[in-house]
Amino acid sequence: MKIDKIYVDSDVRETPLATRVLNKLRGIPFEFTDETALAARALSPAEGKRSLWITRFKGPFLKPCPGTDASYLCCNYWVLNIQANCPWDCTYCILQGYLNQTALTLYANLEIIPEELDRLIERLPGRMLRIGTGELTDSLALDPLTGFNTALIQAAKTRPVILEFKTKTDFVGHLPPIATRNVVVSWSLNPARIVETEEHKTAPVRERLEAAARAAAKGYRLGFHFDPLLDFPGWEEEYAGLIRELFSAVNEEDVAWISLGSLRFPPPLKPVIERRFPRTRITSAEMVRGTDGKLRYFRPVRTAIYRGIYSGLRSRWKEVLIYFCMENKTVWKEVMGFSPPSNEGLDYLFHENFFRRFPDLGLREPHPGDYLGSCVAP
């Protein structure tokens, strides 16, 4: 990662974050400015990935995961958007068509997060709240610089939440050892050839898995996201090899969850991907528009890939929770033989699985009644 320029919102110039970043990146040109002036520069995606923007976030950090429409089951996850944008450059990255500001954005007012967590816990007592920072960024990409996650781990230590940091890096060296084990570091996984061709600048899959083993040794639980699963000639052997690598890198007892999700994106992203990555093959696949408007592989293609991955994982790992991200009930039933009845039912499954597998967390016994009602922002 190379940073060429740091922009600091004049409002936050005296904050500990601005001081820390400017000290750590001494020598890199910086400028005090404001949002309008930065927007007027209209940084290209490539320029944005080499620029830092330190500012204040003017809304709640904690929100329900936007999920997708009601035909697809979502897991009632919560997102904590502590920064936005990502220095890596995956061809399929949804952020390319999503955020107006392309600079790597760091928020300097995270001190309000513990209060937001407390309000959510009070509002939804009895639920096991899963909260992640990787929706609009790679959770660990800038962490050695910001130290954000160390502060979040502290906040999670005394609260009944499960925090998740999603990454495609091997940046775990700076993470502190933890005893509470309610923090999950998770990696998205794809075969090495896909990482090389579609996940530019990210860590090779072998290094991700080695980092996962190091994180487990420090007390973190692990998560893996086979997402986006891609349809390409030879996927059967390559995903099977990846699953073998996973089995030899870590133990099932350390794995909190595994998700499966196939390639999907809104149609306007297609020309963006083709313009930025003319050599990619991912947009040449035959796709269908789902009820949420996103393009996906046809259901039989998705089901075949999911079956391959699911049976491969279950051949050795019988207990870990495996779930789909944004899939419909038909696919759940075709692949796993059952489907959660609703988003709340899926949320409950996480609690039930954790209660059974991880007694060290001291979780309250799950009650379906605690999961009635939708995921509403506090």
Ligand code: SF4
């Ligand atoms: S790592 Fe995630 S956020 Fe970063 S470019 Fe890839 S898909 Fe986008």
